[in-house]
Amino acid sequence: MSTTTEKPSTRAPKLRWRVVDIVVLAVLAAACGVIFWAWSNLAYPLITSAAVAYPPASGLMVGGWLLAGTLGGLIIRKPGAALACELLAAIFQGLMGTHFGLTVVLSGLIQGVGAELIFAGVRYRRFGAWVATAAGALAGFFGTLSECFIYYYEWPADHQGVYVAFGTLSGAVIAGVLMWALTRGLRGTGVLSALASGR
């Protein structure tokens, strides 16, 4: 097992999706849907208080809904994995009932694109802590920025700015650093051995 994950892989990344990659993607997204659900239970009181006191503070909890993108990218390591995982997890969460309705599909797409852009930017060769952090941050940035247009258009610009900053930070920490650590932990268990990230 490699000791450092920052070093670019010596082999060219294999871009073909095998059945196992597709199925892991779907199951991972489903697991993230369940984690979103648990996260909502935890985050709900905090978001409620934020909503009552200072609405932009809810941006700090946004990262919990972005983790599927980074996790999918880090574990499956194929083009489109981050985007597809975030999108699918959002759809699953939508199917579990959410007040955002079908717009979760749009949100999932926008957030997923944020994470995917970073992985594409390093040509699917680097999957270290910085890449993960950047992917989480960009997902958070795209996500909260789009929400300012779609939901929070009545907020003044300075509040919107705070919301986006909080969302980016939350994405970088929760969906970035934490997911990188989680992936490392998962590799230690041997469950990734069939995948590119387990080698």
Add this chain to the structure above:
Amino acid sequence: MTPVRPGHGRRPSARTGHAAEAAGAGARVSALGFSWQHPDRAAASPSGLDVEIRPGEKVLIVGPSGVGKSTLLHALAGVLDQEAEPDSDHQVAGPAAGQAGQLLINGVEAAERATVTGLLQQDPESAIVLARVGDDVAFGPENLAVPAERIWPRVDDALDSVGLPGTTGRSTDELSGGQQQRLGLAGITAMRPELLLLDEPTANLDPEGVRTVRDAVKTVVEDTGATLIVVEHRTDVWTELVDRVLVLGPHGVVHDGAPDEVFGQPRLAADLAEQGIWVPGRAAPQPVVRAADDGEDLLTVRDLVVSRDQPSSRALASRRRRLRSGRPVPDRAVAGRPAAEPVSLTIRSGSATALTGVNGAGKSTLALTLAGLLVPADGSVRATSVLAGEAPADPSAWSGPELLTRVGTVFQEPEHQFLTSSVRAELAEGPRRAGWSRERIEATVQDLLHRLGLEDVAEANPFTLSGGQKRRLSVGTVMAAAPRVLVLDEPTFGQDSRTWWAVVDLLAEQIRAGRVVVVVTHDRDLIAALGAEEVRVEPAPAGDGVRQTEPAPAASVHDGWLARRDALTKLVCAFALTVPLVLSADPLTSAIILAGELVALGLAGQRPLRLLIVAWPIVVAAVLSGWGTALLAENSGAVLLEAGPVLLSEGSVAAGAAIAVRGLALALPGLALLLSTDPTDLADGLARTARLPARFVIAALVGLRLVTVMVRQWQVLVTARRARGAGASRNPRLLVKELGGRAFGLLVQALRRATRLAVTMEVRGFGAVVAAGERTWARPIRRDGTDAVLLALTLALAAGAPLLSHLAGLHRFIWQ
């Protein structure tokens, strides 16, 4: 032998027509110096395998772990490339990467998958792909591009063969483990396989499940004439059925002969037993330990009624606080549905108790209640002062550390309870949480490592251990904090004869030391060996061994007008309504659409009250987001409220109300779709009409099925980790840490299941064929004039609402 298939009427006449289609089946298998090397392993396994299996032969393969029995089956099924990514991206016909020698089926390399081959694995949950029984069986034939009209007769025949007739419409989620495995077998049978591969298919099943699966295999093999290869260490299950036994060693076949020949040789039989193989006809174990004569009462149970329905975690915490401060505990608001008949018993030190009973009798629920992890629905569990010490008498009121040092619970799946990343840390975790001194912890851990035979793997990650090692570790982790009572759920499931004895010895040692062992088990030998007193648990008369429904998807109302509409049409309608809502910021557009939605749902026969019950979180969220906007939006008009920093004006409240109405209007179509649509129908529509890539749509459907499974698993994880002293903290940092731990546990299970499921799906033809778009679809799509009317009306509403608003001079886009 009488097959145990109640109500199963064989219909030979109806079957022969289709059986003719499959005639002549039975593949020839030849291994010529076959070896396979995993890219991460030092040695090849299997290695140097030479064997010839004739068409229709029935072969049992045994051998010590690590000789590559499962790998051989995966190689025969042509799915080795799912186990490790090949170094080349180019698919060339021929042997798998890492292979030496040849592995031929009917003269063609197995990796080319020229012959229809079925593989059934150990975990019942990964034998199943789709949510409905019929759809699941049809999955393989669809991938093989069998014409749709020929699929359903095949499905019926296959379900008949495995003893599940007439179940096509049932949910796969309601099935027991044995039924799941038989369904998996039906899914393979419907593909008309020439080679049937079984990888310990009964290891996780109770005796009833083992029997039914074995009988189903017998019928299928008789009907199809397929060649059968079984890998199994419980040989007695299969000896009657097979006509040849192969014993594998590190360098190929060691013994080869008829079952009587191989197991009849005393020397060889002893060798096999040494390797952990259950040799048929061995003597039943004698008691290795007896209950102490001078045992003290530790737990008294009176008229205990147990239930899986538990109060919310908040209610539980408040109950615990009340019990501990001696305040009265209010009766539970919701009486739980009883899982079993009332039970009374006394548990004395230095003894063993076995909880037995049929599947779904509530044995595990009873065990968890005895262990203080579930709250009784009625009656009482009381710890005597000997066990409780200074803690309250009710075990369900104990804190994590109190629980750890008094009752240890070992769950059926050891991985649910792992908290750390090394064996050593894992053993130290309980004592650490119990607040022991560093020296005492180190001494205990060292002693345990030795007694459990885990010294060599002390620094290894617990998840990477073998099945037997994991089992011993999970017993060891709860023993570490020296509880007086050990509760174990099916500790001998899936163990080979060596690890079985290791578990028995460990438990016997505990009983001799004056501790108590409570086991939930079907294993008669275990009960005999521990000299356990048997308590037979009877299912509650309400008769539900049925699994509890969870608050996840499928809280569905699959009836009514809306449910009969085409799924894809409904999805398009929902999106059509979303577009003007997302783009418009004025309240009138939202209000018109919301009104239209409510009228439509009313006309479609949705009861408003029911909708409100399901939709209440949406209503709350809409109100909250309205409030947030009212706080922040620009103020204009009269000031309505001014309190500190809070300033609400007419203008900002109107903006907030608009946001709330818009949120509701956005959410309702999705909810209606969810409540009235079968996900399988939606996936069919997306792949066939909308032409989305079939592989991804089907995979998404598989993931969706697992959401329900994983929500249930999450709840098991919560309880399993509490048994190790984790969770139930009010400290936010610990709460987040615990949440992370649960997420980790969930992901490990999910990834394991996904890799096994990928093998199941690949074997059932979900690969190149589907990618090439040559798949057939068993379910017809029903789309008619009414659907067109629904779509037309929706589009009229979607376009009309902003138009009306515009005519009224109120319409505003979100960027305006």
